[in-house]
Amino acid sequence: MARKIPIIVSMKGTICTKQKCPTCDGGFKDTGGSLVCPICHTHPSSYYVYVYFNRREKDGGAAERKRFYSNPNTGQPFSNYQQALQFVGHLRYEVSQGTFNHRNYSKQVIEERKFRTYAQVWLGRQEHSLDAGNKAYNTLKNLRGTFKNYLLPFFGEDDIQIRQTRIYAFYNEILGQTELAPKTKKNILDDLKNILHSAWDEFDIQTSFPKFPKIDVPLDNNWTLIDLETQDRIIYAIEDPVVQAAILFSARQMARPSEVRALQAGDVVFNEHAVRITRTFSGNRLKKTTKTRRSRWLPLDPEVEERLRGLCEAKPPEAFVFSFDGGTSPIGQNVMRRTWGRVSESLGVNGIKLYPGTRHSSATERLRSGVQERKIQIMLGHTTSKMTQRYAKVLTEDLKDVIRDDIRDRYQDSDGRRNIEL
DSSP: OOOOOOOEEEEEEEEEOSOOOTTTOOOOEEOSSOEEOTTTOOOOSOOEEEEEEEEOGGGTOOEEEEEESBOTTTOOBOOSHHHHHHHHHHHHHHHHHTOOOGGGGSHHHHHHTBHHHHHHHHHHHHHHHHHTTOSOHHHHHHHHHHIIIIIHHHHTTSBSSOOHHHHHHHHHHHHTOTTSOHHHHHHHHHHHHHHHHHHHHHTTOOSOOOOOOOOOOOOOOOOOOOOHHHHHHHHHTOOOHHHHHHHHHHHHTTOOHHHHHHOBGGGEEGGGTEEEEOOEEETTEEESSOTTSOOEEEEOOHHHHHHHHHHHTTOOTTSBSSOSSTTSSOOOTTHHHHHHHHHHHHTTOOSOOHHIIIIIHHHHHHHHTTOOHHHHHHHHTOSSHHHHHHHHHHHHHHGGGGSOHHHHHHTBOTTSOBOTTO
16 A cells, blocks of 8 residues: 655745855855845855745644755756745645645656656657557657657656646747648647656646647648549559559559558458458558558459459468569568659659559549549548548639639639638
């Protein structure tokens, strides 16, 4: 059974120094704003805080005395009066909130509660989660970058019980980094929030969890798309039959390239003319589930089915379909992307990447042809209709030129935004 922590009901803090005046060897006097020699007006160069705590009667009513020669949270010695005064204020705040625990000021606990120490432990847990197959490799890679480049430099020596003012200061610093996309900024704040949530539970921190500012992330639907005729032209110009079949599968089945790489012979059911998308790659790590953790059955495009029959012939169920070594290893993660880029540029189709050129373009064209949005959502493996609506947004952009120019100009400003005050 854990020992009960005595509750402190009051405290008194005094700012002191062991030094004498270097000129007259006299003592220093506390003026309420500094320690000063009343004769020579000099100040000490080092300070300490002497604290006297009173416990409540049911906890014994005993007093406790403690000296602090440095700020335990930062390890920095008190070199001026204001630093010591600020620390006294912090102790008083904890006492007033009923959260003061003298054990938190032992050297071992102080080190454990530093952000850099706890975040390293937390990051190690995420790596174990990766080994267990519960975390994507790319997610962990981005998390390491966030920790190294943003969180550690700013919060490294802070106590894990980070105050809201520090979070907003970090938020303003992140906002000022124009090279970061809004989604990246949001992810950085989300990572910080996840670390602190874990710390709040683990250290049983009683104060309310700090509020985090919100970063709005616009939907990423600024894709450069191609029509299906151009798509076919690029695919049929690819010489390698395995790479061509893999990209054809991505385009016709609207599968993510990482899902295409993970396809195994046992996922194809030829007598049902269907394929099951059930796993994916994260980098070069095979994951047992898709990005959304859901499997989906798809009807096979006739041309895709014909290619798959040749690629799956004599392969065991666990063999990779798109492979250069008979199914032992999947096609490389960059092979499809680089081949698509090289062939499309040779045909004069510039600026079209693999993902929007296959999956996005196919989905958008099927919506244009009148296929129900719900069916497209299932085909793409989206968990919510909001994700599929990005494709519909592309269609509404296409239709803007149908509206009469004179009417459209009256209701839009020079940036193309709607002006409803006219």
